[in-house]
Amino acid sequence: MSAERVDVREKVLSASDQLAAEIRARLEANGVFAVNLISSPGSGKTTLLERTVDLMKESLRLGVVAGDVQTRNDADRLLRHEIPVEAIETGGGCHLDARQVSKSLEGLDLSKTDLLFIENVGNLVCPSSFDLGESMKVVLMSVTEGEDKPLKYPAAFKRARVLVLTKTDLVPHLQFSPDHAIENARAVNPDLTVFSTSSYTGEGLAEWTGWLAGQVAVLKRNKGSGESAGP
């Protein structure tokens, strides 16, 4: 790559990082905990969100930014759960960027939001490189994807704070070892917190939502005591 092209790329990235920092400051000022969900298409992000918001919406004020290359299908699915939802159609882009998220946040009342979910475009490669100002990235991996995905797509697993293994109800029908998959994910990122879930049977959802509620509580407590929460 020429020095000039590297320079332009760095400028674009640093403008994007600056915008992400502005989003993070906006979210922190409003006491919003924001989760950026990353996975392959079809791993179960929207279904997990539908179950999650049903379990959490009575106790916390929720919001969702739902990204897709095309269609508002996921946003429409989530709107049926009677929470505020903003849709982003990237029109070909393989990930959300800070500019799109910043614009969509104008459609949400952050002062009335405790927990914000950002459903990224289904893709295990591009979204992991882009900071959206979130509090943390969460990577999903379904049991039908094979145990080796953390080794093949390490960046997503390295940058995530949490791994949600999805569709565990299907394990009896597959030759898939959840332990082996989790071992591979921890080889890439030993600090991952892991939840094994099924949105169909409800397995692991109490643990997942309980943990999220705990993160929101910590953020509120830190905000109350004037401390800043890190990315």
Ligand SMILES: Nc1nc2c(ncn2[C@@H]2O[C@H](COP(=O)(O)OP(=O)(O)O)[C@@H](O)[C@H]2O)c(=O)[nH]1
């Ligand atoms: N068996 C099973 N299927 C699931 C589960 N969660 C989602 N699915 C199915 O997987 C497909 C893709 O789910 P979706 O939530 O749209 O995935 P996304 O593309 O990551 O948002 C749909 O047919 C879902 O019904 C689960 O826990 N178990």
Ligand SMILES: [Mg+2]
């Ligand atoms: Mg989806």
